[in-house]
Amino acid sequence: MITLSHYLIVSGLLFALGLAGVVARRNIIIIYMCLEMMLSAANLTLVAFSRFHVLAGLPDYSAQALVFFTITVAAAEVAVGLAIIVALYRSKQSVEVESVTKLQG
Amino acid sequence: MPALLFYLFALITLGFGLMVVLARNPVTSALSLAMSFVGLAALFISLDAFFIGTIQILVYAGAVMVLFLFIIMLLDIKAESDRMTNVAAIVGAIVLGSVLAVQIATVSAAHHQSDLSVNDAALNLVAAGNQMAATKTDLPTISKDLKAGILPDTKLMGLALFQQYGFHLQVMGLLLMVGTVGVVVLSKRDKEVAR
Amino acid sequence: MTPPAQETSASLPTLLLLLPFLTALSILIGHKLLKGASVVLSIASAALCFVISLMLLDARDSAPILLPFIEIGKFRIALDALIDQQSRGMMFIVTSIGLLVHLFSLGYMKDDEGKVRFFGSLSLFMFSMTGIVLAGNLFMMFIFWELVGLSSYLLIGHWFEKPSAAEACKKAFLTNRIGDFGFMIGILMLFMANHGDVSFIGLKSGFAEGPLHEMTQTHTTFMMLAALGIFMGAVGKSAQFPLHVWLPDAMEGPTPVSALIHAATMVAAGVFMLVRCSFVIEASPDAATIIAWIGGLTALMAALMATQQNDIKRVLAYSTLSQLGYMVMAVGLLAIQVSVSHHEAGPGHPAMFHLYTHAFFKAMLFLGSGAIIYACHHEQNIWKMGGLMKHMPVTFATFAIGTASLMGVPFITSGFWSKESILGVGFEACRPLFWVGVFTAMLTAFYMTRMFVITFLGKPRTENAHHAVEAPIIMVLPLVVLAALTVLSTFESFNRLLAAMIPNHAEGHPTVMIASIAALIIGSGAGFFLYKGKDSDPLNIKLFANKFYFDEIYAVIVKVLQDQLAWVVTGLERMFVDGIVARLPAFIAVRLGSAARVLTGGHLQAYTFLLGAGVLMVIYLVVFVLPQLGH
Numbered sequence: 001m002i003t004l005s006h007y008l009i010v011s012g013l014l015f016a017l018g019l020a021g022v023v024a025r026r027n028i029i030i031i032y033m034c035l036e037m038m039l040s041a042a043n044l045t046l047v048a049f050s051r052f053h054v055l056a057g058l059p060d061y062s063a064q065a066l067v068f069f070t071i072t073v074a075a076a077e078v079a080v081g082l083a084i085i086v087a088l089y090r091s092k093q094s095v096e097v098e099s100v101t102k103l104q105g
Numbered sequence: 106m107p108a109l110l111f112y113l114f115a116l117i118t119l120g121f122g123l124m125v126v127l128a129r130n131p132v133t134s135a136l137s138l139a140m141s142f143v144g145l146a147a148l149f150i151s152l153d154a155f156f157i158g159t160i161q162i163l164v165y166a167g168a169v170m171v172l173f174l175f176i177i178m179l180l181d182i183k184a185e186s187d188r189m190t191n192v193a194a195i196v197g198a199i200v201l202g203s204v205l206a207v208q209i210a211t212v213s214a215a216h217h218q219s220d221l222s223v224n225d226a227a228l229n230l231v232a233a234g235n236q237m238a239a240t241k242t243d244l245p246t247i248s249k250d251l252k253a254g255i256l257p258d259t260k261l262m263g264l265a266l267f268q269q270y271g272f273h274l275q276v277m278g279l280l281l282m283v284g285t286v287g288v289v290v291l292s293k294r295d296k297e298v299a300r
Numbered sequence: 301m302t303p304p305a306q307e308t309s310a311s312l313p314t315l316l317l318l319l320p321f322l323t324a325l326s327i328l329i330g331h332k333l334l335k336g337a338s339v340v341l342s343i344a345s346a347a348l349c350f351v352i353s354l355m356l357l358d359a360r361d362s363a364p365i366l367l368p369f370i371e372i373g374k375f376r377i378a379l380d381a382l383i384d385q386q387s388r389g390m391m392f393i394v395t396s397i398g399l400l401v402h403l404f405s406l407g408y409m410k411d412d413e414g415k416v417r418f419f420g421s422l423s424l425f426m427f428s429m430t431g432i433v434l435a436g437n438l439f440m441m442f443i444f445w446e447l448v449g450l451s452s453y454l455l456i457g458h459w460f461e462k463p464s465a466a467e468a469c470k471k472a473f474l475t476n477r478i479g480d481f482g483f484m485i486g487i488l489m490l491f492m493a494n495h496g497d498v499s500f501i502g503l504k505s506g507f508a509e510g511p512l513h514e515m516t517q518t519h520t521t522f523m524m525l526a527a528l529g530i531f532m533g534a535v536g537k538s539a540q541f542p543l544h545v546w547l548p549d550a551m552e553g554p555t556p557v558s559a560l561i562h563a564a565t566m567v568a569a570g571v572f573m574l575v576r577c578s579f580v581i582e583a584s585p586d587a588a589t590i591i592a593w594i595g596g597l598t599a600l601m602a603a604l605m606a607t608q609q610n611d612i613k614r615v616l617a618y619s620t621l622s623q624l625g626y627m628v629m630a631v632g633l634l635a636i637q638v639s640v641s642h643h644e645a646g647p648g649h650p651a652m653f654h655l656y657t658h659a660f661f662k663a664m665l666f667l668g669s670g671a672i673i674y675a676c677h678h679e680q681n682i683w684k685m686g687g688l689m690k691h692m693p694v695t696f697a698t699f700a701i702g703t704a705s706l707m708g709v710p711f712i713t714s715g716f717w718s719k720e721s722i723l724g725v726g727f728e729a730c731r732p733l734f735w736v737g738v739f740t741a742m743l744t745a746f747y748m749t750r751m752f753v754i755t756f757l758g759k760p761r762t763e764n765a766h767h768a769v770e771a772p773i774i775m776v777l778p779l780v781v782l783a784a785l786t787v788l789s790t791f792e793s794f795n796r797l798l799a800a801m802i803p804n805h806a807e808g809h810p811t812v813m814i815a816s817i818a819a820l821i822i823g824s825g826a827g828f829f830l831y832k833g834k835d836s837d838p839l840n841i842k843l844f845a846n847k848f849y850f851d852e853i854y855a856v857i858v859k860v861l862q863d864q865l866a867w868v869v870t871g872l873e874r875m876f877v878d879g880i881v882a883r884l885p886a887f888i889a890v891r892l893g894s895a896a897r898v899l900t901g902g903h904l905q906a907y908t909f910l911l912g913a914g915v916l917m918v919i920y921l922v923v924f925v926l927p928q929l930g931h
Contacts (some may be wrong), residue, residue, distance in 0.1 A: 002111045005219035010115045010148070012209030014122050014141075020202030021126035023909050024195050029131055029177060033138045036169065037122055040145055040161070051152040052221055056236060057229030058256075059153060061265035065273075067157050068266065071164055072277050076284035078169050082176045083291040089180050090294075097904040197909045204916055212923055 007048035015041035028085055028095045032078070039074050043067045111151060117144030131177045135170060142166040153228065155258040230254050312359060313381040313434050314366050316352050316391070319345045320427035327420035335416065339406065342419035346395070346402040346426060353395040357388050363436050363501060375496050382436035382500055386652065390433045390572055393659045394565050396785070398426050400778035401560040404667050407775035408556050408674060418458055418554065425451035425561060432569050437499035438487045441573060445483065445533065448566050449476045455561060456553040468549040475546040479536015486529020490580065493526065500576055507579045516583040527580045527587035530573070531594075538570025538624045541598040545850050547621055551613040555670030558613060563620050563666050564659040571627040575649050581635040588639060592632025592729075596736040599625030603743035605847050607750070608839070611680045612669045615751050616662070619706065622740060623658050627651040629733060630722040637729040650725055654718035657789050661705035661715060664782035668699040671775050672755065675768040682751055683836065687760040691768045694776050696756050698783040703752050705786055707745040707824060710817055714789040723812045738815045745823025753831045761835060 014037060021034030050063030085095060092099040117140065124137035142165045149158035213219055234251025237244060247264070250257040266274055323345040327338040334341065361384045368378035381387075402422065409415050428451055431444030450473075457469030491498050493515055494506040506512040516523050534540065539547035550562045561567070574581065574591075581588050599622045606618035630651035673680055675692060689696045705715035719741060726734035760766040770776065830838060843849070 001222040001224070002108050003220045003222045005213045005216065006111065006115075007148070007152070008213035008216070008219070009210055010118065012213065013119055013206055014145075015209065016202040016206040017119065017122045017126055019205055019912055020198035022198075023201055023905060023912060024126065024191075024198035026191065026194075026905070027131060027182070029173065029182065030125070030134050033125055033134055033173060036165070037125060037138065037141065040142065040165065043157075043161075044145060044148060047149050047152050047154045047157055051154065051223070052218060052226045054226050054228060057231075057233035058261065059228065061261055062269065064154055064157055064262060065265045065270050067154075068160070068262070069270075069273060069277055071157075071160060073280065075164055075169060076281050078172060080284050080287050080291070082172060083288040085176065086180070087291050095180060095182055100904055191905065194905045194909070197905075201909065201912045201916065205912075205919075208916065208919055208923070 004048060004052045008045060011041045011044040011048065014038075014044065026096050026098060028088070028097055031097070032081055032085070036074060036078065039070060043070055046070075111148070114144045114147040114151065117141070118148065131182050132174065135173045135177060138173070139166045139170040142170070152223075153256060153258065155256075156262045228256065230256060312352055312356050313364065313383065316349055316356070316430050317366065317379075317427065317434065319349055319352075320423045320430060324420055324423040324427055327416065327423060331416045331420060338416050339419045342423045343399075343402045343406065345423060346399045349426060349430070350395040350399045353388075353391040356383065356391060359383060359388070361385075363499075366434075377439050378437075379431075379440050380436040380499065381434040383434070386572070386575065386649075387433050389652070389656065391430070393568075393656055394426075394429050394433055397560060397564045397659060397663045397782075398429075400781055401556045401663070401667070404559070404670065404775050404778040405554070405556040407772050408670055409554060412554075414458060418455070421451055421454040421458070422557075422560075425455065425566070429565050429569065433572070436501070438490065438503075438577075439498055441576075442480075442484065442487055445480065445537065445569070445573075448537075448561075448569065449473060449480065452476075452550070452561050452566055455557040456550045458554055458557065459552070462552065464549075465552040468546075468552040472546040472550050475543050476536045479532050479534070479543055482529050482532020483534075483536070484529075486526050486532065489522065489526040489529055493522070503577075504579050507583055512583070520584065520586070523580075524584040524587045527584045528590065530577050530580055531587065531591050534570030534574045534628065535594070536570070537573075538567050538628060539598075539621055540570075540594055540625060540628055541601060542850075544598060544602065544621055545847075545854065548614050548617045548847070551611070551617050555613065555666060555673060558617070559663045559666030559670065562617065564663040567620065567624055568627070568655045568659060571624065571631065571651050571655050574628065574631045575652050578631065578635060578638075578649070581631065582638045585636060585639045588632045588635035589730075590632070592629050592636060592733055595625045595627070595629030595632055596733045596740075597625070598622070599629060599740045600736050600743075601625075601848065603740045603747065606747040607743060608841055609747075610682055612672065612682050612685075612751065612755065613666070613680055615682070615747060616665055616669055619744065619747065620662055622744060623654070623662065623706075626719070626722055626737065626740070627654050627658075629737065630654060630725060633722070633725045633729040633733060637725060640729070650718065650721040653721055657705065657714035657718040657786070660782055660789060661702040661786045664698055664779060664786060665702040665706065667775070667779055667782065668695050668702060671695045671771040671779065672699075672768075674771055674775070676762075676764045679762070679764050682754045684762045685755045685760070685765045685768075686758045687756070688765065688768055689756040691760075691765075692770045694770060695779065698779040699752070699756065701783045701786055703748045707748050707820055708741060708816060709820065710813075712790065714786060716816075717790065720812060720816060723816055724809060727809050727812050734812075734815075738819050741816055742819035742823035745820045746827040749824040749827030750831045753828060754834075758833055 018034040018036075018038035018041060021037070022031050025031050025034065046063045046067045050060045050067075053060040053063070088100070089095055119141075121137040121141035121144065125134045125141065128134045128137060142161060146158040146161040146166070149155075149161055230251045231254060234248045234253075237251060238248035241248070244264070247257050247260050250260070323341055327334065327342065331338055363380060363382050365378050365380040368376065370377040402419075405418065405422070409418055412418060425448060428444045428447030432441055432448060435441035435444060453469045453473040456472050457465055459465045460469070487498060490503060490512075494503055494510065494512055497503070497506065502510075503512070507516070512523075535543050547562060547567065551558055553562070581591060602618045602621035602625060606615050606622065609615045609618060628651070630649075634650060672685065672688060672692065672695060675688075675695075676685060679685065701713075705713040707713075708716040708719045710716050723734060723737050723741075726737050760768075846852075
């Protein structure tokens with residue numbers, strides 16, 4: 001039988017994968033994709049809890065509303081983030097994180 | 106949903122997720138991410154969240170991924186160069202990822218409802234329909250659907266969004282507008298800098 | 301029918317405050333647009349204020365809140381007025397003299413380029429002075445106290461292109477700051493002792509039966525310091541020794557300003573405030589003694605200095621100083637008397653009475669001197685005048701009335717009665733100060749006669765004096781009105797309106813009257829015979845002419861102190877600021893920085909890793925460690 005913890009573990013693994021990708025990859029676009037993956041993993045958790053928290057015979061739609069907002073924010077974030085990447089590419093001619101060294105102390 | 110299908114879609118989600126992290130070519134990564142999202146959407150649907158599953162496909166696998174691909178193509182990004190891969194980064198990533206996975210697994214195993222199955226938390230659509238018909242007479246279609254044993258997911262979602270979270274929705278609209286303006290500002294070629 | 305009366309008494313003070321404020325504000329903002337109209341506006345507001353203050357004379361006692369502005373729990377600061385006999389009477393003085401000075405200025409400042417600025421500052425002054433008079437608590441009084449300081453600064457420095465005027469306004473402002481600082485400390489001490497209530501009503505009840513009542517017995521030093529702190533404010537504003545040096549220099553301002561601010565109202569504000577706070581002084585006999593002696597000392601010293609001044613305005617300025625010393629002495633003396641005899645003083649106060657009579661005749665004398673200066677083409681040296689009696693008959697007549705009042709010609713002048721009441725208190729409370737007062741009265745008669753004889757009698761000594769003509773009607777009119785007020789204030793029936801001013805008539809001791817009449821005769825007789833027909837000063841006392849060298853002494857003190865202080869401060873700076881405060885932290889920061897530089901290599905992936913590791917650490921601590929600790 002598929003239980004709540006199945007979903008939670010899938011979500012956790014997906015999140016861990018995203019984190020590993022963010023740390024390991026040098027290509028900013030791929031790092032960005034990994035971030036999206038982490039967001040989606042969080043969404044999965046929310047939907048799972050929504051389904052398993054039955055209110056008056058129905059799933060808890062508050063959680064799903066939150067997922068809806070997360071997706072909206074993520075879409076906006078992707079647009080802005082990609083614009084930043086394009087701007088970065090214009091000045092550095094590269095999307096590798098090594099090229100961004102302004103923070104060097 | 107049969108257990109088999111769950112495992113299939115979980116595998117799709119995680120497998121393509123792994124591909125995203127491992128693939129050298131950004132295009133491969135992007136396409137893998139799209140597939141991963143499709144698997145995730147299926148998992149959503151297995152949780153009776155039809156609307157969320159649908160927009161996961163429409164917004165993520167559709168719009169967002171197209172945007173990613175578009176940027177990759179636009180910038181003409183090649184596969185990562187053959188420069189020595191950063192061993193330290195990879196080791197760090199593996200350590201972080203596995204520690205996090207272990208932590209999450211431990212926490213979710215300790216959750217008091219962790220062995221709750223979908224059948225244990227069954228939805229009672231007819232009862233919900235009757236209750237809604239009694240309390241909210243202005244929602245005839247929802248209660249009718251519910252009484253007929255159908256989950257009108259999108260309608261319920263709309264109900265939640267517009268009745269409970271109307272203000273939040275407005276704020277989201279504002280956020281999207283700010284995002285749009287921000288993108289325009291960012292993409293505008295600054296003449297001063299260009300010179 | 302109490303509510304309607306209450307209402308009028310709240311709206312009248314508000315109007316009284318707002319009118320000049322709005323006038324000053326609109327002149328400040330719209331002076332380019334208004335031009336000449338702003339002068340009219342200013343005068344109209346002064347006139348309206350006078351009318352309102354006349355209406356106020358009829359109002360009943362009340363303490364309306366005009367504008368609450370800080371309320372934190374029990375702690376409350378508001379602009380609240382205290383309408384009682386004192387403030388009504390003071391308001392009458394301020395607005396009536398204010399209006400007359402406005403009118404006089406219309407003539408005096410006719411050709412001045414900064415006329416609009418002048419009238420704007422004048423309105424600002426009217427606003428701040430009204431605030432002081434109305435103030436129902438010490439905080440509000442302090443706010444307006446600072447505001448009169450500012451407007452006085454602006455007005456003294458009206459001709460700021462003249463270096464001496466610029467210096468004078470700076471000096472006045474800085475000297476006042478010293479006094480204001482003491483005033484603030486005094487207010488804060490009372491604030492602390494009376495549990496945050498510094499309204500006059502609250503303080504009075506606090507002294508009667510509240511927390512302050514006990515402290516007068518147990519904490520005598522504290523009460524003395526508080527009283528002296530409050531007195532410091534008056535020392536600065538009313539130019540008492542040792543902060544008296546600013547007032548003579550303030551004569552650099554236009555003469556109407558000298559009449560209004562530096563003779564009749566602002567400098568009297570210190571005395572007014574002391575009378576308002578008389579319960580504080582009464583609580584500490586030591587402070588009262590100090591105050592009385594400082595007043596007496598100022599009166600005597602200023603009178604001595606006045607005998608050797610040659611500038612008509614400076615003579616008047618020193619005489620103002622001297623009279624202010626008289627009033628302060630009266631405050632101290634009455635406080636001594638009350639604290640010895642332990643009975644409540646009546647509403648009237650000899651200091652207030654003298655303030656009231658003095659305000660009129662001194663303003664008149666100043667305006668008269670202004671008319672003379674105007675007529676002599678801005679000549680201020682009395683030795684270059686002379687024989688003005690024939691050329692300026694009206695000015696001569698009013699000046700004579702003023703001089704007589706100031707000297708205290710018995711029975712027919714108001715100055716005599718007010719001086720008598722002060723000397724009467726002195727006779728009972730402190731005999732040495734009584735003799736100081738009498739001696740000062742003699743000196744007053746002497747120097748006023750001297751000035752009067754040199755200026756008006758004899759022959760014109762210069763061309764300017766020869767061609768002097770009577771000032772225009774707009775300047776003569778205020779003189780005449782003030783002369784009328786001076787004469788009227790001699791009579792009880794007129795003064796009944798301003799009942800607050802007149803002290804309860806104590807039985808005048810015959811010695812007092814005889815002594816003061818003798819002082820008058822000796823003083824004026826000596827002055828008359830010494831200076832009649834002289835073209836230069838037969839007396840030449842350097843010490844008095846140079847004002848006891850106070851300015852020079854202060855300059856030396858300030859210089860020495862400054863040099864020593866600078867030496868010490870430099871040493872401290874080398875040691876502490878450079879060494880410990882600057883170098884040590886810099887050293888630490890450099891070390892820490894180079895240690896932290898390892899972490900901030902500019903590698904985004906390293907940052908991400910550190911961020912992720914931190915998050916994992918937090919999860920570990922919150923989820924796995926804290927529950928075990930029992931949270």
